[in-house]
Amino acid sequence: MQKEDQIFGIRAIIEAINAGKNIDKVFIQKEAKGELMQELFKVMKSKNINFSYVPVEKLNKLTSNNHQGAVASIAPIEFVTIEDLVETVLESGKTPLFLILDQISDARNFGAIIRTAECTGVNGIIIQKQGAAPVNGDTVKTSTGAVFNVPICKVDHIKDAVYFLEASDIQTVAATEKTDNNIYDINFNKPIAIIMGSEDKGVNPSVLKMVNHKAKLPMYGTISSLNVSVACGAFLYEAVRQRLK
Template sequence: MESKNLMYIYGVNPVLEALKVPQALKEIYIAKKRVSKLKELIELAEKNLISVKIVDEAFIERISQGVHQGVVAKIKPKKTITLDEALNIPLHKNEPAFFLIIDLIEDPQNFGTISRVADAAGVHAIIYQQRRSAGLVPSAWKASAGALWHVNLVEINNIKYAIRALKEHNIKIYGAEAKAEKLYWKSDFTQPMALVVGSEGKGIRQTVLSLCDEVLKIPMKGKINSLNVSVAVGLFAFEVLKQRETL
């Protein structure tokens, strides 16, 4: 549930992570029956001068859209950054660029889980298209276990524009595609790069795939010929970390 300027997130981990950015939190609601189990969260909120309200669980049920664990928080939506700001991040960190471009992933669970992987793997920014993408909805926050607070997000009108802009900055574009010929671990990920992944149902759109400098696949030995997109992102992302370990 959300409004133009406020959003509700739910679940213990997302709310605990939000408390690390206390200026973003407006109020926290705790179900009466869960107070004893959530004392640590309540104490942390009070320490940060965040209002805590004890309410009936039915109130939380109306606001949340999934497993809430007895806690809901009203937050200001996370601010996205511009593509130019994203390009400055690896420069400031003195690291080769590592961006993730997600092509029309509409499942909030996947969007959230991908964000969790991106945070763990040190991706400099996630770039996604405003239309036909899951974006920052409450269920994505829940699936990310709070990681969405810590990743940089670039919301853009057209990811093809973003890809062209990255290429102008000598960032190589890799596409993850099941029908590709080259295995992903045989590529050089030590150079500045961006990885493009598509939705499970349709994969990367052909118009986007045509902009990739190299298309790579994950080898599959089983009878199921594809992985969940967040699992695929994890395999690619940690291969990047492995190759850059000695830089």
């Protein structure tokens, strides 16, 4: 995180949130206490700001200034609403191709996925407000700037996005090993949203119950899984292959 991408100090972060600054994530020192910190939590909750607890060493790495136990990252982009995102794509006449990232928390994986998404013509990426990787300097660098070319939408819950997309006649397909169907059984020529889960947990079971399709990648080696950004690339390029026909 570069200095121009961050705000440090509890009061400064509170004021930035109240002023409507595009706060992407707040890093809070573990076991932080005090009235001012409680006020920060209250403000973050009211605005549904993403935050995580970290050791003080992490905060010290982020800034050499007096952070008071809190450092916030400012997103370098403006997020779009899911309503505006879907409406814009449908009105364009394109066959929608969306990407939903369920709790992918590594900024470099996120950046790599955004880069592939941009190259494969993804119309928009949907992430959850809580638990998602921050859109920060690492994300921008790893995406090689693609983060500025692909609309990104934040939702309260991934299930909300699935409901909304399916109500808009956009089918959902979840990447999961918990299925007999492989990726080549799916018709990607339809309006579709691909859901990728975190490397440690995969797609949330409650989300899996809602999707139209589940698909897995054939695996022939002794290692049972791929890095999520690589798996995402395989799914997206299968969509590209089918749509080129």
